[in-house]
Amino acid sequence: MLRKLLVAVPLAAAMAGPASAGPSDDPAAVLQALIDSTSSYYLTQSEQNLMMMPDNPALWSLEEGEALFKTPRGPKNVSLEGCDFGKGPGVLEGAYVELPRYFKDTGKVMDLGNRLIHCMKTLQGFPADDPAVKEIHGSKSDHMKLQTYIAAQSNGMPWNPPMDHPLEKAMRDAGEVVFYRRSGPFDFNCAACHGEPGKRVRASVLPYAQDPKEWTKAISWPAFRVGQDNTRSSQHRLRECIWQMRYPPIVAGSDLSIALLSYWTELARGQPAIIPDMKR
């Protein structure tokens, strides 16, 4: 409790300040500050999860991820500490809230998952079909552990996807088109569920894409999905939405998926990331 209070005070100051704010170590405090600053059923819908935040099982993923990150691995026996996530080799603080972004060395806009794969292959020498590279879902996967650790170094920091490179803008704008594009046997688009505030699908309160304070929680992954008993990623959330929409399965890491992530991150710009979060 005392620890919580100690974190909450500088956080409140940080959130009022400019985008250069540093990371906070308490996702629950970040979420609470959002709840206190707005009125949203989506943010508060699971009282149980709010209470569980200090014991979030995703914290295990985070801890295991830190060890994995720093351990020399792969055929080249090096750690991931030399991996550049956009802010220079080894710089993790604030890297995740600036993804997806353009990387000069690949000429592509990449999300965290794609960048990790890139570093596992080039830096550590893992072959593409190694389980470390290709198993991207579930708490037991290296990906979810590493992603949780890396992303958590941006907890409390405002989403700030760079739009300096023309490719970053192109991907974001194409993502917006896809978000509103109606198709499939049910004629759905993303906006069918996320286009109005305060709506429910059955018992679940849906996040509204045009409310950044609500949307930041919606896109704060990795998070522990209580109903699935696993730590999950943005790509997994996307996959499940697409499945519910009755679309063909989306290819994780495809440019299509990156375009959607670019747009959805844009929608939360300026609001603090809650990582790791807990979700239903």
Next chain:
Amino acid sequence: MFDTKIRVAAACAALALAGTYATAADVDYTKMTPQELAEYLIFEAKGYKFDAQVQTEGATAKDRLVQDELQKVCTETRNKPSPEQAAKISAAARESIKYPEGDIKLGDWKKGRELAWSGFGYRLDPNFDDHKKSAPGANCYNCHEFAGDRQGGTIGPSLRNYGKLRGTEQPVLKLAYGIIYNAHSMFPCTRMPRQGAKGLLTEAQILDVMAYLFDPESPVNKE
């Protein structure tokens, strides 16, 4: 639009000749409009698994992403068609409706209740809905609430006391049948799936769902 489609197609053809296939590096995304890039990412850059198994015989997963005229207009206008577009949409939707022969006779409200509740059907990999094992439901509760016994969604309007408030005269039943069959007949660019027009529900299933809405014995009208 037409012109740029040719441009993309030409680029793809050139790549095919060179013995490679189109990836991000081969095509300049920044030279495309957002619409062109979106289409490219969906259909050319392998954004979806088009080889996924589907439930409908003769259909492919890719077919699901190809927009028909209604989907195109509702996408372009973000569900706010002009009065002219709206009139065209609802006229085409009315045209699509195949009514039962003779008077509309309500089906079994108990079957309708379970159909309305079921969210099963038409989902693909990674958790394929096998229609041979279980028939697809109507998904109504996703967006509507019907009665106090089970919680429904709020994306669509509440349908509590639907029959009690409207009665069961044939014109009323015909209107409701039309809305379930193709809701764009009444509400152009609605988010509601075209249950009949897209072959999602059979005539008998629609009549069961209607019984759940209209039958005086149905929990919908018992509150």
